[in-house]
Amino acid sequence: MTIVVILKQVPDTEAVVRPDPSRPQGILTEDVKFILNPYDEFAVEEALSIAESTGGEVVGICIGPAEAESAVLTALAMGVDRAMMITDPGAVETDIVTKGRILAEAIKPLNPSLVLCGREWIDTQEDALAAVIAEYLDLPHVGNVGKLSVESSKLTAVREMDGGSLEIESTLPAIVSCSKDLNEPRYPTLIKIKRAKTKEIKSVTLSDLNLAFEPPRSRVKILSSPPARQAGRVVKGEPDATARDAVAWLSDEAKII
Amino acid sequence: MTGILVIAETRNGTIHKTTREAAGAAMELSRRRSVPAAALLLTETQLAGELGALGFSTVYTVEGERYGKYNSESYTAAAAHAARQCSANIILMGATGMGRDLTARLAARLNGALASDVIRIHYDSDPVSVVRPVYSGKLLAEVELPGSPRIISLRPNVFEPASPSGQQAQVVRLDPDTASIRAQVKQAIQAAQGVLDVTEADIIVSGGRGVGGPEGFGVIRDLAQVLNAAVGASRAAVDSDWIPYKHQVGQTGKVVSPVLYIACGISGAIQHFAGMGSSRFIIAVNKDPDAPIMNKADFAIVGDLFKVVPVLKEELIKILN
Numbered sequence: 001m002t003i004v005v006i007l008k009q010v011p012d013t014e015a016v017v018r019p020d021p022s023r024p025q026g027i028l029t030e031d032v033k034f035i036l037n038p039y040d041e042f043a044v045e046e047a048l049s050i051a052e053s054t055g056g057e058v059v060g061i062c063i064g065p066a067e068a069e070s071a072v073l074t075a076l077a078m079g080v081d082r083a084m085m086i087t088d089p090g091a092v093e094t095d096i097v098t099k100g101r102i103l104a105e106a107i108k109p110l111n112p113s114l115v116l117c118g119r120e121w122i123d124t125q126e127d128a129l130a131a132v133i134a135e136y137l138d139l140p141h142v143g144n145v146g147k148l149s150v151e152s153s154k155l156t157a158v159r160e161m162d163g164g165s166l167e168i169e170s171t172l173p174a175i176v177s178c179s180k181d182l183n184e185p186r187y188p189t190l191i192k193i194k195r196a197k198t199k200e201i202k203s204v205t206l207s208d209l210n211l212a213f214e215p216p217r218s219r220v221k222i223l224s225s226p227p228a229r230q231a232g233r234v235v236k237g238e239p240d241a242t243a244r245d246a247v248a249w250l251s252d253e254a255k256i257i
Numbered sequence: 258m259t260g261i262l263v264i265a266e267t268r269n270g271t272i273h274k275t276t277r278e279a280a281g282a283a284m285e286l287s288r289r290r291s292v293p294a295a296a297l298l299l300t301e302t303q304l305a306g307e308l309g310a311l312g313f314s315t316v317y318t319v320e321g322e323r324y325g326k327y328n329s330e331s332y333t334a335a336a337a338h339a340a341r342q343c344s345a346n347i348i349l350m351g352a353t354g355m356g357r358d359l360t361a362r363l364a365a366r367l368n369g370a371l372a373s374d375v376i377r378i379h380y381d382s383d384p385v386s387v388v389r390p391v392y393s394g395k396l397l398a399e400v401e402l403p404g405s406p407r408i409i410s411l412r413p414n415v416f417e418p419a420s421p422s423g424q425q426a427q428v429v430r431l432d433p434d435t436a437s438i439r440a441q442v443k444q445a446i447q448a449a450q451g452v453l454d455v456t457e458a459d460i461i462v463s464g465g466r467g468v469g470g471p472e473g474f475g476v477i478r479d480l481a482q483v484l485n486a487a488v489g490a491s492r493a494a495v496d497s498d499w500i501p502y503k504h505q506v507g508q509t510g511k512v513v514s515p516v517l518y519i520a521c522g523i524s525g526a527i528q529h530f531a532g533m534g535s536s537r538f539i540i541a542v543n544k545d546p547d548a549p550i551m552n553k554a555d556f557a558i559v560g561d562l563f564k565v566v567p568v569l570k571e572e573l574i575k576i577l578n
Contacts, residue, residue, distance in 0.1 A: 013508045013528040017392045027396070038509050097364050097371050097404070122508055125391050126373055128361030131329065135365035140330065140440035143358050146502075156443070160503060161354035163454030164447045166327075170440035180502045180509065217370035217404025221386065223396045229534065231552035236559035243568035246540060247576055249556050254538050256460075256517055257576060 001054050001113035001152075001172075003047040005080060006103060006133075007062040008037045009071035010123040019223040027223065036071040039118025041078075041185035042178040047116050048079045049183065050150050056113075057081045061106050063091045063099055069201065076196035077188030083201045090206055090213040096124065097217055100132030105209040107137065114155070115175040119144050130177035140170045146181030260343035261286055261294040264336055264350040264359065265308055267301040272308055275351020277418035279411055280311040282378055283349050284419050287312070289380050296426075297339040299324045299332060309426025311419040316426045317342065319433060326442045327355045333362045334436035340367060342431065345406050347385060352410035353456075360410045370404030374412045374512075376535075385409075393508035393531035413456070414514055453487040455506060460517045461533070463489030463506060464499075467522015467543065467562055471499040476566045477521055483573050489513070489533075491523045507532035521562045525550025542566060 011017055012033040020026045036044075047058045060075045060083035062068055072083045084106060086092075091102050107115060120127040127143065134141030146165070147158035155174055159166045160181070188196070206213065233249065235242045251257050263283045266273040280296070287294040293314040298305055302318040309316045317339045323331040336359060340348055348363065350356040352374045364371035376397075377388035384402055387409060391398045402409075448454060455461050462481040464474050474488065481488045490504040506513055508528040518536035523529060525541070525548060533539070534553070541554035542562045551557040558565055 011392070013531075014526065016527065017395045019396060027392075095370065095404075097369070100365060123392055125389070125393060125512070127357055128364065128371055128373060131358060131361035132365040132371075135333070135362050141362070142440055143329075143361075144354070158446075161327075162457060163452070163503075164445060166442050167444040167446065168440050169443050174440065180505075215403065218372055218400050218402045220391075220398045221401050222399045223391070224399070226390075226394065226397050226535070229539070229553040232539075232555035232557065234546070234551065234557040234559065236546070239560055239564035239568050242558045242560055243565050243572050246556055246558060246569060247572040250517075250540075251576060254517070254555070256538065257573070 001056040002110055003051055003056060003058045004107050004110055004112040004115045005040070005043050005047045005058060005060050005075065006115070006117035006129065007040050007060045007072055007075050007083070008118070008121055009034050009062070009064050009068035010037045010121065013038065013122065019225065024222045025220045034067070034070065036074040037118050037121055039120055039122070039178060039180070040075070042180060042182045043116035043118050044075050044078050044080060045183045045185040046148060046178055048186070050114070054150070059083065059110055059112070061103060062086070063102065065092055072201055073196050074188065076199045077193040078186055079192070082199055084204045085201055086204050086206070088206045094214070094216040095218040096126045096128050097132055098214055100129055101136050102206065102209065102211060104133050104136035105211055106204060107133065113172045114150060115173070117175070117177050119177045119179045127177065130175045134175040137175070139173050139175055141175040141177070142168050142170060143177045144179050145176050146179045148176060148182060259292050260345045261292060262340055262343055262345035262348045263294065263296045263313070264348065264356070265296050265298045266351060266353060266355060267298070267304055270301060270304070272304055273351060273353070274418060275353055275356065275411065275413045277311065278413070278416040279349040279351055280313070280419035281417045282411060284312045285380050286347060286378070286385070295339070295343040297336060299335055305426070305428045307421070309428065310421045310424060312422050312424055313426045315343065316428050317431050318428060319431050323435070323438065326445060328438060328440070328442060329358055329362050330436045330438045330440065332359050333366050335431065335433045336363050337366045338431055338433035340406060348406055348408045350410050352412050356410045360408045364408040367406055367408070369406040369408050370402040371408050372400055372402060373410045375409050376412050376415050378409070390512070390535070393512055393528070394534055395527070395531050412514065453485070455487045455489045455504065455511050455513050458487035459515055460484045460486035460519070461489045461506070461513060461515045462486045462519045462521065463491065463523060464494055464521050465491035465523030466493040468494060468499065474500055476563060480519070480566050480570045483570050483577065491526070491529050520550050520554070521566055523550055524548040525553060
């Protein structure tokens, strides 16, 4: 079976992210390390392990600027067979619903049995992708999946939801978004990192997909830093005394209890 | 397209608090724009009157087994149907697990604009614009929504809930087209009795590297129980397999904004702080006075969590009884 994995490049989780004063919709990228979206690693790992047992090709698709190629290379080094990159500004600088529509068009000719993506993009903090792609392809989706088993014509997935979970059975093809409980992503070996550079990364434009530019449905007007938290009271000393101070503060000042 | 639609969620015979919060925002929009607001109730339709009394002119209901449990395909079909009925231009829902999933698929179905996990609405802007956290709350984005309709999910615990009015809504039963359902819920696995999820709790007691091992979470759980709080954890604790992933708070876990967050043995790395920095109050317990969390907490206790936390628990029992 053919499996498609959606890839995105994002700033590292430990990065300090600041708005760019000259371009307030964007962030300062100096000193920021960019990585493959952490949840996409779970999607890649899951795709590879399914392909290893059922046979078939794993194709990565990434919307992003040319620099996002390093995230694609990470996926190729993990074992993804080939990749497509859509670098049109009309695709890169648009909203998640439009991106999902573009990705759906890119996925269609591959006719995959399964499309996997990360549960969330940690930069824009959006988790809509699986549902949006599924809707445009008129396929079922299961979001936020922590356990997955795939057979020839159906899948069973456990979806985490507000504390509990749902066991969902779906026909294939389907779109699944992957969470951390799913697996432990493999580390690419040096030899695989080298080999990744020889794998195909095909550049795809919106016109290749027969799509015209569409104005974004939503767009960031301005980014700002949230108000910084001020240091509060610091107490040290005997545990009995400090704990009593804390309880007194909770009832008298914070007025929570 | 002018209407406002709220998609309601119920839990065990009650209207979910995020639905009351969405109703609050809907009423504000309705007043300022002089347009009516409608609600869609997919489950527990006996609550239609109570829901309507939050100020809605119309409550749409649906009947049938396919709405018994959340299903993205049948719910999307019903929500799209209701949106067309009231020519909805703004659709609001709580950003719960169901809310985030449904609004995503609905936005694509209606070819609209999506804004998820919104913390502020600029009620007077036209078209409506919103504020939502990005980079797990490291930054806030003001977002314009030129697309239509606008489908907006609201972060829990942020918006003022609507209070019941004397108003009586018209209840209209819809009969949406039967969607082909390809993803079926086989089984709903509830969380163990009394175990709260971090995204739903008003108070979270969280443990990090400082708890030292899986047994170390014992004192964390004891304190959480006394406060009826959820148990959270840092990535370090989860990656060490001390506690399951569903407890993880941070950029690659859950983003939370409880009334009180008690961080025990957590240094407060950037990615963790991103997930809980919008809590109303933060208490930190840490041996290291220089840990980053200590100058961001409202109340910081320098000390050994294994000595401090049990005393905290005993003192709280005294005051709560």
